[in-house]
Amino acid sequence: MATTAKRGKELELYVTNLDCEHDAGVIERGLDGVPGLLEVRIYPKAAKVVLTYDPERTSDETLKERLQALGFPPQRGRVLAEPPKPWRNPKVLTSAASGVLLLVGWLVGLAGVPEPVSTGLYLVAIVTGGYFFGREAIEELIFERAIGIELLMSTAAVVATAMGQAAEGAMLVFLYSISEAAEGYTEDKTRSAIRALMDLAPKMALVRRDGREVEIPVEELAVDDVFIVRPGQAVATDGVVLVGESSVNQAPVTGESVHVEKGPGDTVFAGTINAGEGALEVRATKTFADNTIARIIQMVEEAQERKGKSQRFIERFGRRYSPAVLLFGVLLAVVPPLAFGAPWETWITRATVFIVAAAPCALVISIPITLVAALGTAARNGVLIKGGVYVEELAKVRVVALDKTGTITRGEPEVTDVLLCPDGVAGRISSSDELVAVAAGIERRSEHPLARAIVRYAEATGARPTEPAEFRALPGAGAMARLDGATVYIGSPDLFQSRLGVAVDAVREEIERLQGEGKTVVLVGDERGPWGLVAIRDTIRPNARQAIAALHELGVKVAMLTGDNARTAHAIAREVGIDEVYADLKPEDKVAKVRELAQQHGHVAMVGDGVNDAPALAEATVGVAMGAAGTDVALETADVALMADDLEKLVYALRLARRTQGVVNQNLALSAAVIGALVVGAIAGVFTLPIAVLGHEISEFVVIASGLRMLRS
Ligand SMILES: Nc1ncnc2c1ncn2[C@@H]1O[C@H](COP(=O)(O)OP(=O)(O)OP(=O)(O)O)[C@@H](O)[C@H]1O
Numbered sequence: 162m163a164t165t166a167k168r169g170k171e172l173e174l175y176v177t178n179l180d181c182e183h184d185a186g187v188i189e190r191g192l193d194g195v196p197g198l199l200e201v202r203i204y205p206k207a208a209k210v211v212l213t214y215d216p217e218r219t220s221d222e223t224l225k226e227r228l229q230a231l232g233f234p235p236q237r238g239r240v241l242a243e244p245p246k247p248w249r250n251p252k253v254l255t256s257a258a259s260g261v262l263l264l265v266g267w268l269v270g271l272a273g274v275p276e277p278v279s280t281g282l283y284l285v286a287i288v289t290g291g292y293f294f295g296r297e298a299i300e301e302l303i304f305e306r307a308i309g310i311e312l313l314m315s316t317a318a319v320v321a322t323a324m325g326q327a328a329e330g331a332m333l334v335f336l337y338s339i340s341e342a343a344e345g346y347t348e349d350k351t352r353s354a355i356r357a358l359m360d361l362a363p364k365m366a367l368v369r370r371d372g373r374e375v376e377i378p379v380e381e382l383a384v385d386d387v388f389i390v391r392p393g394q395a396v397a398t399d400g401v402v403l404v405g406e407s408s409v410n411q412a413p414v415t416g417e418s419v420h421v422e423k424g425p426g427d428t429v430f431a432g433t434i435n436a437g438e439g440a441l442e443v444r445a446t447k448t449f450a451d452n453t454i455a456r457i458i459q460m461v462e463e464a465q466e467r468k469g470k471s472q473r474f475i476e477r478f479g480r481r482y483s484p485a486v487l488l489f490g491v492l493l494a495v496v497p498p499l500a501f502g503a504p505w506e507t508w509i510t511r512a513t514v515f516i517v518a519a520a521p522c523a524l525v526i527s528i529p530i531t532l533v534a535a536l537g538t539a540a541r542n543g544v545l546i547k548g549g550v551y552v553e554e555l556a557k558v559r560v561v562a563l564d565k566t567g568t569i570t571r572g573e574p575e576v577t578d579v580l581l582c583p584d585g586v587a588g589r590i591s592s593s594d595e596l597v598a599v600a601a602g603i604e605r606r607s608e609h610p611l612a613r614a615i616v617r618y619a620e621a622t623g624a625r626p627t628e629p630a631e632f633r634a635l636p637g638a639g640a641m642a643r644l645d646g647a648t649v650y651i652g653s654p655d656l657f658q659s660r661l662g663v664a665v666d667a668v669r670e671e672i673e674r675l676q677g678e679g680k681t682v683v684l685v686g687d688e689r690g691p692w693g694l695v696a697i698r699d700t701i702r703p704n705a706r707q708a709i710a711a712l713h714e715l716g717v718k719v720a721m722l723t724g725d726n727a728r729t730a731h732a733i734a735r736e737v738g739i740d741e742v743y744a745d746l747k748p749e750d751k752v753a754k755v756r757e758l759a760q761q762h763g764h765v766a767m768v769g770d771g772v773n774d775a776p777a778l779a780e781a782t783v784g785v786a787m788g789a790a791g792t793d794v795a796l797e798t799a800d801v802a803l804m805a806d807d808l809e810k811l812v813y814a815l816r817l818a819r820r821t822q823g824v825v826n827q828n829l830a831l832s833a834a835v836i837g838a839l840v841v842g843a844i845a846g847v848f849t850l851p852i853a854v855l856g857h858e859i860s861e862f863v864v865i866a867s868g869l870r871m872l873r874s
Pocket residue numbers: 564565566604607609611612635636637638639640651652653654681682683722723724725726746747748
């Protein structure tokens with residue numbers, strides 16, 4: 162029913178009372194046909210509704226009123242992660258009331274008051290406790306033409322009561338309504354665990370306006386406002402430091418509790434804490450609603466609705482299974498009496514017990530509860546996983562492919578050596594400074610990290626870059642430009658040998674020696690041959706070796722993909738302990754390589770910066786972007802985003818995914834076993850209705866508690 166809209170205004174609302182797919186259905190139906198409403202997206206797990214509408218035909222106010230009228234009043238202002246209050250939840254209240262009535266009914270019966278009184282109390286208990294799920298059962302049947310668990314439970318309760326077992330019926334209703342309420346409570350809890358991230362951001366910001374400092378609510382911060390972050394305070398929104406130096410604790414965003422030194426020109430993120438001595442003056446680059454932490458929360462909330470394959474399977478299974486249970490229950494009640502003359506009462510009772518025993522609640526809840534808890538925990542640790550699917554995929558990953566530059570290394574290479582060719586090619590270049598000046602002149606126009614290293618080196622050594630014309634980048638090889646009427650090339654040895662067809666014999670030994678040290682050699686010259694070379698070395702990330710060893714411990718193979726030459730690549734691979742090296746790859750080769758690895762090993766995670774290597778990330782089973790805080794593209798496109806520049810977070814993500822999958826499997830096995838045992842007992846007639854209900858609900862509570870373990874991991 163959702164129509165995609167190109168234009169239109171978006172309204173994001175957190176609403177009360179929205180906590181399951183069923184409520185989502187009510188909202189969808191209720192908003193159907195509202196004039197000017199273009200798209201409705203509902204995120205029940207986040208209690209969030211996103212409406213796209215045509216501002217000429219309707220307004221924020223109208224839509225909010227509409228939601229209010231449907232029984233889902235939008236919350237006002239900023240939504241904080243309030244700990245859920247069970248006593249304010251209507252499902253908890255009705256369940257508690259039915260419990261009390263059940264107890265009173267029983268006590269009254271014990272006290273010898275005439276039967277109809279206690280039966281009456283039981284009936285009231287059934288109506289109270291069954292109000293919500295009974296209504297859901299009927300609405301589901303009418304609007305979605307589906308037989309759900311609620312209908313199974315309602316049928317069992319009604320049949321038991323009709324058979325004169327009102328006490329058993331009331332007990333069933335009471336226990337089932339508690340478990341429904343507990344489910345809602347658990348969702349509130351996981352929800353607030355995610356939104357707690359936002360609480361780290363301050364509520365007020367100290368802004369400099371017209372030379373004065375004023376406190377304003379963070380929601381009113383505009384881009385380009387200058388705000389002050391005193392020592393001990395949290396940063397109000399994403400921005401760039403203008404004045405001041407201090408160390409900042411980035412844990413709220415990146416999940417790593419290391420203090421990072423920040424000074425003028427550095428980026429700071431909302432929610433991070435000024436842990437040093439100095440005050441920072443920051444220019445806002447994002448509004449509060451748009452900052453990194455708000456984006457993370459938004460993405461996690463949306464990720465919760467993106468179901469994994471096994472979750473979808475279970476749901477589909479549930480849709481066929483519940484009607485089958487009902488049908489089998491009817492047969493169980495009817496066939497033995499009709500065919501074999503068995504007593505009606507026995508078999509109707511057994512059928513009722515069977516329906517309760519076979520209801521798949523624990524089975525259906527096993528997966529979502531665990532996945533949602535895991536997604537929230539990951540986010541609090543600086544790992545953004547874009548949906549349950551990726552948790553499943555990560556758990557299965559057997560090969561990790563790492564991009565070299567920026568992933569294994571820092572991506573901030575530095576020039577280490579400058580050498581002139583012995584013959585100097587007709588004396589065009591007479592000194593290293595001159596070589597650097599020519600190289601930097603061309604590279605000033607390039608975005609490549611190697612180019613930036615050369616330009617920085619020129620600045621540091623005082624070489625004055627030349628002013629070439631007609632710059633052209635040769636992707637994956639180097640660049641060329643015209644200087645004093647001649648074409649000058651800069652790039653890999655391969656560019657000179659294969660593409661220009663000139664020998665590099667004069668410097669071959671030097672090239673091989675430098676590459677063996679893990680340096681990248683860039684040659685400068687013309688079509689007659691190289692004039693000299695610049696060697697550049699990128700530092701390896703401090704944790705890389707350790708992280709790769711940890712991946713090996715998990716039984717994961719680690720491959721490196723790079724556009725750099727094989728010798729340099731191998732030298733670096735040896736230092737960090739990589740298993741397989743694929744070098745000299747053009748960007749499209751990287752994509753092909755990822756595909757090949759996936760064919761060989763099944764599940765491949767590709768890790769890169771998410772900017773240049775987006776195609777390779779997209780090709781992998783799971784595309785992981787590293788250092789994603791602050792790069793919107795990486796945050797948007799990757800399946801998994803590691804906020805920090807730290808490969809240890811990849812190890813964390815894999816471990817978390819495997820543990821999550823383990824908990825899911827345990828839960829599924831337990832629920833299936835309990836259902837199996839109860840069903841057999843029900844048909845054999847050894848279990849009464851209360852026992853079936855208890856067994857059923859206990860298994861559901863165990864599953865919920867077990868899934869919630871993933872909130873603390
Ligand atoms: N602007 C440039 N200046 C000098 N050399 C370049 C330039 N662009 C590319 N090269 C050469 O081409 C090679 C391949 O470049 P490419 O950008 O594909 O990979 P890379 O950045 O070295 O490594 P990675 O694939 O790990 O990111 C580089 O190693 C370098 O030798």
